[in-house]
Amino acid sequence: MFRFAHPEYLFLLLLIPLLIGVFIYTSIQKRRNIAKFGNPDILAQLMPNVSKVRPQLKFYFQLVVVFLLTIVLAQPQFGLKQEKEKRKGIEVMIALDVSNSMLAQDVLPSRLENAKQILSKLVDDMNDDKVGLVVFAGDAYTQLPITVDYVSAKMFLSNISPELVPRQGTAIGSALDLAIKSFGAKSEAGKAIILITDGENHEDDAIGAAKLAAENNIIVNVIGMGKTDGAPIPVPGTMSFRKDKDGNVVVSKLNEQMCKEIALAGKGVYVHADNTNGAYKVINKELDKLAKSDLKSTSYSEYNEQFQSFALLALLILVIDFFIFDRKNKRLSKIKIFDLKDKVTK
Structure with missing residues (x-):
């Protein structure tokens, strides 16, 4: 060519x-x-x-x-020639909450930015694994199909913002369903979903979706973002916070109980994120437990x-x-x- x-x-x-x-x-x-x-x-x-x-x-x-x-x-x-090569690794789908509540700053620099930092470190530790990305708020969308292209994965991560999903909400169940469907062809490789959310205002059957994942041998690990006592949600580009219809400042709280129930149903672990590397280390350790298997992938030689x-x-x-x-x-x-x-x- x-x-x-x-x-x-x-x-x-x-x-x-x-x-x-x-x-x-x-x-x-x-x-x-x-x-x-x-x-x-x-x-x-x-x-x-x-x-x-x-x-x-x-x-x-x-x-x-x-x-x-x-x-x-x-x-x-x-x-340019197309080659098929085999890699030994696992398959990981990331389901990232991008609702407005993820802009709260009870975790610095914000819930969303802290989540992106954790995910970036996890991607850096991947070698022959496959990774994909689903973003969700009121709806869920595949931002990156499952791939071994870590450069693209980090690029998509860096550009994530609440504007990606117009309808607000927390459709965790839809995100998990989409993540399940996003895995590649059947293989013996270990599969996991990393769900990152504050769990607030969930509006569908997240527990049922997590159980469905477990039935398909897909582990659901959950990272909870924020604090249970909550924090106000900044309005981007201003010095003010989001308010309800009565003019009161909206305080977004981490629904830790819901996050734990999702992890339990998905036979995974729940970890609370803070300003340390604790959440990253726990999830990375869980991923290391998954069985690595041959993954067929397409690679391209350089021109x-x-x-x-x-x-x-x-x-x-x-x-x-x-x-x-x-x-x-x-x-x-x-x-x-x-x-x-x-x-x-x-």
Whole structure:
């Protein structure tokens, strides 16, 4: 397969017709200026060293160099091939609560940011494991299908915010259902869901979804974010907090009992997150207990760079162009190649 790494540079090829137009215009103007002094045929005899072909040849060489250097800048690449390889690891789906209550700052810098830091560390510890991401509030969405692309996983994590899910709420059951469906083909690899939430205002059958996961040999580990005595929810971009319809400041509290019941139903563990690495260490230890098995995954080899040959050819043409003069060489013009041939034949 062939591609350009930076195809935007190919727009420089538009310079070629522009340069041709300028060259034609200047050639016409040059002939007109010569015609002003007299008959061009007679004037040509007075300028025997002036060459009509060499300037054109140099111009063509320079056009080719422009073309080749444009290709070099666009960075042509060949050789993508798709390979199947096997990895030994586990499969982990992350279900992350992104409701507005996760903006509360009873865990610094906020519940959501603290959760993202924990998840980032867990992803850093993964080698051949698969990881996927589901975000939820009032609805649940797959943010990242299960993959071994940890760079993409961390990129998606860093960009998560409550704006990703328009409808507010805490649809934990829907998130768990979606996470269960997001696992890859059946394998012997250990599977786990890491649910990160404050558990507040859950609105569906989260316990039933956790039981369903356990029935499918999927462990549900829960990280509870926040404190049970609660904290106000900041309004982004302001110094104020969210208020109810009566004008009272809304205090969001961690529903720790619900989180524990979900973990129990999912045959996993519950851990409360704080400003230490405690939650990360507990979950990481639980993941290490899962059985690792062969995971089939698709990998892609890197493209092979091919710009070098274009650059060398451009350099060679520039060297040749350097030694081609606009005027005829007096010494070389005295050599009569055809006269020498005639003498040899005689």
